[in-house]
Amino acid sequence: MAKPHVTMEVGNDGVAVVTLINPPVNALAIPIISGLKEKFDEATRRNDVKALVLTGKGGRFSGGFDINVFQKVHATGDISLVPDVSVELVVNIIEDCKKPVVAAVEGLALGGGLELAMGCHARIAAPKTQLGLPELSLGVIPGFGGTQRLPRLLGLSKAIEIMLLSKPIMSEEGKKLGLIDAIVPSQELLKVSRQWALDISERRKPWLRSLHRTDKIGSLSESRDVLKAARQQAKKIAPNMPQHQACLDVIEEGIIHGGYNGVLKEAKVFKELVLTETAKGLVHIFFAQRMTSKIPNVTDVGLKPRHIKKIAIIGGGLMGSGIATAFIVSNIHVVLKEINSEYLQKGTKTIEANVRSLVTRGKLTRDKADKALSMLKGALDYSDFKDVDMVIEAVIESVPLKQKIFSEIEKICPPHCILATNTSTIDLNLVGEKTSSQDRIIGAHFFSPAHIMPLLEIVRTDKTSAQAILDLMTVGKTIKKAPVVVGNCTGFAVNRAFFPYAQSAQLLVHLGVDVFRIDRLISSFGLPMGPFQLQDLSGYGIAVAVGKEFANAFPGRTFQTPLVDLLIKNGRNGKANGKGYYIYEKGSRPRPDPSVQPIIEESRRVANIMPNGKPINITDKEIVEMILFPVVNEACRVLDEGVVVRASDLDTASVLGMSFPSYRGGIVFWADLVGPKYVYDSLKKWSQRFGDFYKPSKFLEERAAGGIPLSAPASSSSGSRSRM
């Protein structure tokens, strides 16, 4: 592949077209930035150049500054790797250029890409071009003048919304708001941009420098009101992250002291933010998510994904109907099979409600909702299975039932059909034991609610074919899931690594710690809710069933709580019946229920594990660590057994499947920041006090002793096995 570079072609009309070339997204790598300086310098000096057009090759203007540079800064701590672009290039060379510069924008202009375009004197875009400043989602702020120019081009409120939410707009909206000067068909983009540039040079069109504009900013007091409201919003949406408030401070600087001072402050704050742990975590997750689509011997052996047009789902319960929803809204035909018409009707109703809720939340238009529902067909037998490309079984967790279903569908479905199960715990070899189609058997483990949660764990056995894995990965992306390929074991990667999460919380309660204190602390750490509220939400039946599975699979390191059974005995079933640890009332947030205390007390008496019968004394920090370090410990076993291809896959899976905060980089990345030795020492100390639940794994012990990060590849410590 050619190295990133910039070209310049000067036409007979006197327009120099400067083109960014760095496929696939023309990221602004260091050679691109130096190439831009060079070409602009040449164009300014040449007498035959009257005006410039800046564009990107391959139908995409630019995806922004090269994020690999951030990764290098994080690895080395050397911030000087980030070049000075905002003043040197965007202000001095582009915006203050003596010849007019027009940006010809197509496909996408994100981050630094849009910032370059905003430094130009006009912007012409192709239809449906994405425009945005998503830097906050990487833990930084726009650093090439975006915090100053965006508000000046389209007004403060909208600019803040685009930056705080990291949400791009389309060029059509950009045109209405004033960010884009004209929208023209892709094939005319360069022609119109050239003419526009000449028109500016001949004063037929205005020569505008965005940084100098004030017409859209409003009065100082209006701006302060907008900023105040935005600060409140930022506190809510990003409580543990520094970049949102920092972005607003920098915008304010520009409003009070002028755009140029704003740019100077922006450059300083940008560099400070690059070095934060938040930026490290978010940049790590950016690349980790993209790595999940690279599976050795699957995605690198020249296989072509087959097109999946029609699928069948067996079981219309909560999971089955959620999965069906995910497929039909992506225009894939679904046959939903149930055992009787009552269950089928129930499943269909749930799907309709799911689709309606997507419309209500603005995620789907009414037309698309109608189209989606027309892709669904109910069935009570297998007659519609003859031409399906994939079956996903989503019935209750019963081995004999699943075995029966798989031997039936093997006979009825076409030979290319993928036979998938949505089991969350059962060994896939058992599921497929009664078939001779082991190569087509695969796990498609969705997370509830399946039409919303982004993770799809693709579980493979030793016998699953590479083609089946590739097909499921591909259709997974079509239905907008993030597929992570994992190996076969109880709980697979996510539920396996996180089973100690709920159990450790239960253990702490039985050592005398308050349920609601635990939930508050875990929420403050950054998970959307604590373990007890989560248990209320997912229902106690699941907690009991899953608890048993893990106790059987991993005896000696599970805590079997008496509390859930007692809650059920007392008529509580969590959110489902409005009574759990919390009280659930329509229209109000869940409130801690004081009447649950006597049940907790009874459970403590039954478990009888408090040292000397007294509650333990424990700090807030210890509570968080005693809940999350056992997860790290199990994650170590997942890594050691090769259940994931690489440690960063478990990071992605923890963020997308368990809502572990992305700004902490995922479970393994976070543990490496905390330090394997510290995690090991803490677990060791607790195991001596509270038993084997906390006993450090061999993998953790070795890594801690050797000073090796948990994320280092398997060969970094001895004895790792592989299930992949």
Ligand SMILES: C[C@H](O)CC(=O)SCCNC(=O)CCNC(=O)[C@H](O)C(C)(C)COP(=O)(O)OP(=O)(O)OC[C@H]1O[C@@H](n2cnc3c(N)ncnc32)[C@H](O)[C@@H]1OP(=O)(O)O
């Ligand atoms: C100073 C400035 O203000 C700071 C900045 O500009 S920071 C950067 C701001 N820009 C962004 O956040 C955009 C990040 N990129 C994206 O959101 C998406 O990649 C995209 C919408 C541009 C394209 O999405 P999509 O077509 O699905 O392709 P996707 O798989 O994500 O990316 C394709 C490849 O480009 C790479 N890439 C995308 N944007 C990149 C960037 N800004 N820098 C480096 N590499 C980038 C990806 O890592 C991926 O590489 P791979 O093929 O080796 O895995």
